[in-house]
Amino acid sequence: VLIDFASNAEIYSFEQPVTHLYEIVSGAVRTCKVLDDGRRYIGAFYLRGDIFGYEGGTRHTLSSEAICASTIRKIRLKSLAASASRGPDAGLDALTLAADEMRRAQIQSSFVVKTATERVATFLLHMSRHSAGQTPVQLPMSRQDIADYLGLTIETVSRVFTQFEESGLILRASLRHIVIRDRKALDCMNASA
């Protein structure tokens, strides 16, 4: 049950009933929703190995879209229930999924009290952690995606990147590749929360 999605293709839509879980085999995904006035809210980014589609309810509250060409494994919820009945360790655990989603939401919650530079620092550190400390850190998403996720504008994100580079905290190897040169300084900004 592997499916390929092109960049920006929709995987499931807002308000649809929840019938599957999705595991990212390769690529990256965002969950999002466009508001009445054109603003866009991004709930989270999911990278290789992540499982998404669980939101605690019976209908999706956000849509999900491929950030770049991606391969997704679809997992029927019914088959999950079956494997769960075979034993506690057979397959995915709903509680683990819920706990993961909770952590994602809490990370984003912490942005409400943070400044623009703190939000970007937090974001970079999380992306770095997820790519297992590899350098450079790859950012599959556009600046617009990052901005919407952090609750900022692309201009502000861009300016913070520039400021970090001028301060020697990071190096922009390319638009989508960033090297972290002073993790301690970034951690420090993040540490406040």
Next chain:
Amino acid sequence: VLIDFASNAEIYSFEQPVTHLYEIVSGAVRTCKVLDDGRRYIGAFYLRGDIFGYEGGTRHTLSSEAICASTIRKIRLKSLAASASRGPDAGLDALTLAADEMRRAQIQSSFVVKTATERVATFLLHMSRHSAGQTPVQLPMSRQDIADYLGLTIETVSRVFTQFEESGLILRASLRHIVIRDRKALDCMNASA
């Protein structure tokens, strides 16, 4: 296992191991954390009937404090595990708790893309819903609590309240009691997200 807490008393502290769940018999509680530079982050408010203390990990990431004089029922986690083994419907369900916490975190996450007035509108509607539509809506927490929860300053919160009252959306019966006069208008601000 009922315990009384005075206003502002700490119920459990940040970084302590998670040993209990807590149910609010009467009163109100906030989960919070003071950052290095004095800013305070409030994760959520809990009112009568709510259960708090579950954060998905083995140690608390936030402290919890009574907002006003409160009576709390302490529930040992071990006793929970015992009752769960007796059957799926016996007692509290970890998945339900996790899903509730997820929703709380998602509500707060939605603030990152919202303006000050939208955040206050959302907050008032949630408080109203929780008090079962009673009028006036009671706000057990201080303006400072509200501001820290919404990621604003007390002055901004105060000004939005004033603006809502001048527009006829609400009526400030007293400092801690608010009557919602135009729920539709508030819903509309909130609806964007």
Next chain:
DNA sequence: CGACGCCTTGATAAATGTCAAACGTCGTGG
């Protein structure tokens, strides 16, 4: 080579924060 999309940079505007003072309310003590 040219056109398009995305990102960066700059100038200005709007929203929110900061600082300071006045106001109200509530509890306390005379």
Next chain:
DNA sequence: CCACGACGTTTGACATTTATCAAGGCGTCG
């Protein structure tokens, strides 16, 4: 019961942060 004082809230003037609008650069792909 009234006066006073402390604290939390509101209001006002001003500063800062971030958004908006507009232009320019840069890489990509036809």
